[in-house]
Amino acid sequence: MEPYSEKVMDHFRNPRNVGEIENPDGVGHVGNPMCGDVMEMYIKVKDNVIVDAKFKTFGCGAAIATSSMATELVIGKTIDEARQITNKVVAEALDGLPPVKMHCSNLAEEALEAAIKDYHQKQKKN
Amino acid sequence: MEPYSEKVMDHFRNPRNVGEIENPDGVGHVGNPMCGDVMEMYIKVKDNVIVDAKFKTFGCGAAIATSSMATELVIGKTIDEARQITNKVVAEALDGLPPVKMHCSNLAEEALEAAIKDYHQKQKKN
Amino acid sequence: MKMIYLDHAATTATDPEVLEAMLPYFHEHYGNPSSIYSMSRVSKNAIENAREIVANALGANPKEIVFTSSGSECDNFAIKGVALAKQQKGNHIITSSIEHHAVLYTCKFLEKNGFTVTYLPIDQDGIVKLDELEKAITPQTILITVMHANNEIGTIQPIRQIGEIARKNGITFHTDAVQTFGHIPVNVDNLNVDILSISGHKFYGPKGVGALYIRKGIKITPLIHGGDQERRRRASTENVPGIIGLGKAVEIAGKVMKSEAIRQTKLRDEFIRAILDNIDDARLNGHPSLRLPNNVNISFEGIEGESILLNLDIERIAASTGSACSSSSLEPSHVLLSIGLTHEFAHGSVRFSLGKQTTKDELDYVVEALPGIVKKLRAMSPLYKK
Amino acid sequence: MKMIYLDHAATTATDPEVLEAMLPYFHEHYGNPSSIYSMSRVSKNAIENAREIVANALGANPKEIVFTSSGSECDNFAIKGVALAKQQKGNHIITSSIEHHAVLYTCKFLEKNGFTVTYLPIDQDGIVKLDELEKAITPQTILITVMHANNEIGTIQPIRQIGEIARKNGITFHTDAVQTFGHIPVNVDNLNVDILSISGHKFYGPKGVGALYIRKGIKITPLIHGGDQERRRRASTENVPGIIGLGKAVEIAGKVMKSEAIRQTKLRDEFIRAILDNIDDARLNGHPSLRLPNNVNISFEGIEGESILLNLDIERIAASTGSACSSSSLEPSHVLLSIGLTHEFAHGSVRFSLGKQTTKDELDYVVEALPGIVKKLRAMSPLYKK
Numbered sequence A, B: 001m002e003p004y005s006e007k008v009m010d011h012f013r014n015p016r017n018v019g020e021i022e023n024p025d026g027v028g029h030v031g032n033p034m035c036g037d038v039m040e041m042y043i044k045v046k047d048n049v050i051v052d053a054k055f056k057t058f059g060c061g062a063a064i065a066t067s068s069m070a071t072e073l074v075i076g077k078t079i080d081e082a083r084q085i086t087n088k089v090v091a092e093a094l095d096g097l098p099p100v101k102m103h104c105s106n107l108a109e110e111a112l113e114a115a116i117k118d119y120h121q122k123q124k125k126n
Numbered sequence C, D: 001m002k003m004i005y006l007d008h009a010a011t012t013a014t015d016p017e018v019l020e021a022m023l024p025y026f027h028e029h030y031g032n033p034s035s036i037y038s039m040s041r042v043s044k045n046a047i048e049n050a051r052e053i054v055a056n057a058l059g060a061n062p063k064e065i066v067f068t069s070s071g072s073e074c075d076n077f078a079i080k081g082v083a084l085a086k087q088q089k090g091n092h093i094i095t096s097s098i099e100h101h102a103v104l105y106t107c108k109f110l111e112k113n114g115f116t117v118t119y120l121p122i123d124q125d126g127i128v129k130l131d132e133l134e135k136a137i138t139p140q141t142i143l144i145t146v147m148h149a150n151n152e153i154g155t156i157q158p159i160r161q162i163g164e165i166a167r168k169n170g171i172t173f174h175t176d177a178v179q180t181f182g183h184i185p186v187n188v189d190n191l192n193v194d195i196l197s198i199s200g201h202k203f204y205g206p207k208g209v210g211a212l213y214i215r216k217g218i219k220i221t222p223l224i225h226g227g228d229q230e231r232r233r234r235a236s237t238e239n240v241p242g243i244i245g246l247g248k249a250v251e252i253a254g255k256v257m258k259s260e261a262i263r264q265t266k267l268r269d270e271f272i273r274a275i276l277d278n279i280d281d282a283r284l285n286g287h288p289s290l291r292l293p294n295n296v297n298i299s300f301e302g303i304e305g306e307s308i309l310l311n312l313d314i315e316r317i318a319a320s321t322g323s324a325c326s327s328s329s330l331e332p333s334h335v336l337l338s339i340g341l342t343h344e345f346a347h348g349s350v351r352f353s354l355g356k357q358t359t360k361d362e363l364d365y366v367v368e369a370l371p372g373i374v375k376k377l378r379a380m381s382p383l384y385k386k
Ligand SMILES: Cc1ncc(COP(=O)(O)O)c(C=O)c1O
Pocket: C235, C236, C237, C238, D009, D010, D070, D071, D072, D073, D075, D100, D102, D147, D149, D150, D151, D176, D178, D179, D199, D200, D210
């Protein structure tokens, strides 16, 4: 495998925003333990802005780093802005990922999407 | 290939009895240039004893050494004794030959046989 | 701080004495061993001497040893070679479900080319079920190939019994001894094997050289056709320094193997106990005692192997998830799945493999570092709820 | 007295600078390149650097380079690999009648397994007849394999034109460049080749390592199945020191190749002229100018090659009859027969191959020694009557 970038290793060593949010406004749960990756993303939203995000991840170094980076990227963004955060954006923010690990950034994108979807559904209900 | 014994190399470096005999009592000509080995053996016989033998050989180191050794072995022998000089006897007298070169000792035996046969035929004619 | 290297099953450092033995064959005695002139005799004699050393170690005849370039080449040569040579007789091969990829993927390849393969199940400790083996044999069976010890979980197979069954049925028997040779006794007659794979770099020899034992009379088609080298069984100008290095490594192993096996087995068992005592929800994979002296394979619930390895690396500890060559794969180990682990648990496994230089101090250091790593990863795992 | 080594086409001494570059990878940077921990990055980076050097030398992309264990493995991999990958498309292969045994016997093997092979004739200088090639192509043709330069007589083939014909017909084209790479320019685009074989020990690299260029998009089945190394095209723990050595040898060749080719060509031609001037009934085999800078192949009427070699060896001159690997064979060289020599003349051939260290003085010594040897052997030959 190609080595991870320093950015990836930084986020892996010191992952930002680890944990759960109590009473989150949205939760995304993606991945499958069979494939070796499970990601949970929690968001707190105020006035359409993501004011907090946390994650829990079971997975490889890239899975942990992309989760961490994704939470960093979304905090402070509006929901619409957060939607622009694709897997490519996350991977680039980490100075790239080894080719065999690109699926991990997909996972981060999907977790974010799922959390936003969950937020919208909860909104509708209210 | 396994290396040649010192005896083989000695007979190769300094082959004994090289050449032709004028008016020989028997000549054996065996081998085939296509196979890379041709041997000619000349014998001079007096009172049923091989008093001289010479050879000419086109061939590898083993072919030359076995020719040389065969001539050494037959000189002084009676025709009947010379008949006992098989390929094995020649090879053993040379402290052995590499397996892939054993056919060369056959050639020496055949050349000797052919020379004796030729001698007998000439005798009959006389 | 020096690296704590606990991945000897992946590869070992070439013993300095081995390198020393190789050096004259690079630009001093460089003659092509197949050449006729006298300067080539030095390299020719040296490889024949190495052949004798390897043969003696195996209880074999030097003519039964073919030098190759790796363990993988040995496995491919053995399996494809027998399959081709015996295809008139039958097209069925029996192997186990926990073979190294060099065996497994070779079998898969043959399946695509007209052969059928039975993958024998194993028990929870990783041992091949002999009754299943007997049941699997058909008149079409031409080859049984079961590894001597597994590279991931270290389980040692009942090779002698498998060999007996093979012989009784007139079936050629190959074993991949890449993980055992040089570490525990390997005698081809005791083990009843016909063909056996060896790789130099697994026991302090150089990388890029292996040896295949082929019992006299066993039919095998070459994998590499060409020149007359290796009695026409493996073409290529001989890797003279590599072969000399392999011979030297075998010679050294002969001297230290016994005492090292005892020393490492003791370290291994203490290490396993210490880890399991210090970390909850962890389990040892593989057989508790029928295992390689140097193999420790542990699964940690709720966390993933690569992230454990990366954290170990940060602490300057080198370990692996089992098989270096598939570290870019997303699939969990087929070996761990075969012994009944869930996918999730299989993903959370780490192999520590000890070596000649491994000390108790090093292992103590690992025992100290590991709980914090596991704790940290579990804290961020959505799967670990305790 | 030192040996006068004139068998560089059989193998070369590893350049001391090459060995130097290899040394750290035996027991310092010994990590398995496929491992995940940081200490493996050194060996991983080193082999990727070597890959880049090889790729640059060929005008290729590093991803198109697969490291192997020898020239013979390359040839087997290329030919069997394409045959298997394209067997649905056709079963016909075209090669020349003067290929190295690694190609020839691989083709013979495939003939026994459902493929048909055309062996192209060559002209008296050893050059493949292009019109015959065009005629041989059928809709079933999946592979053309013709060597870049012949190892016995040194003739260089019109590879570029052959490649054009192959491409025009949508046929994969492999060339065995074992004798040319590192000695004369080899650029895969200029030569129109899809697959190309290289062997380290033929240009001052180590024995036991080679490289196969495989153009992007070309389908090929692995010869050695197993782990994920070499982008899944060749399993085995990488021979790290060997690969580093190969890279270094390519680097050095890049610097000296041009001047050495000029120097050796000049020495070669003077040497040929001197031999033919001094010895009657001798002839040069191979093309007079389209030949390897270091190759001299001469037939002497009425005498046999091995006995010439042994006499040269007594004079401390190392030469060969053409191909080291078949020196135990009784058959005369298929190459010499193909260019029209009689069996007898073919048996009486000697190849002198020059190298970087070869001096004019050495060759003068040979020119002095040779007439006596030839005279002595002719005196005892029943076939030389002059
Ligand atoms: C033209 C050619 N092809 C292939 C080979 C085989 O190379 P190796 O001996 O490295 O397997 C050689 C030399 O032996 C050769 O000269």
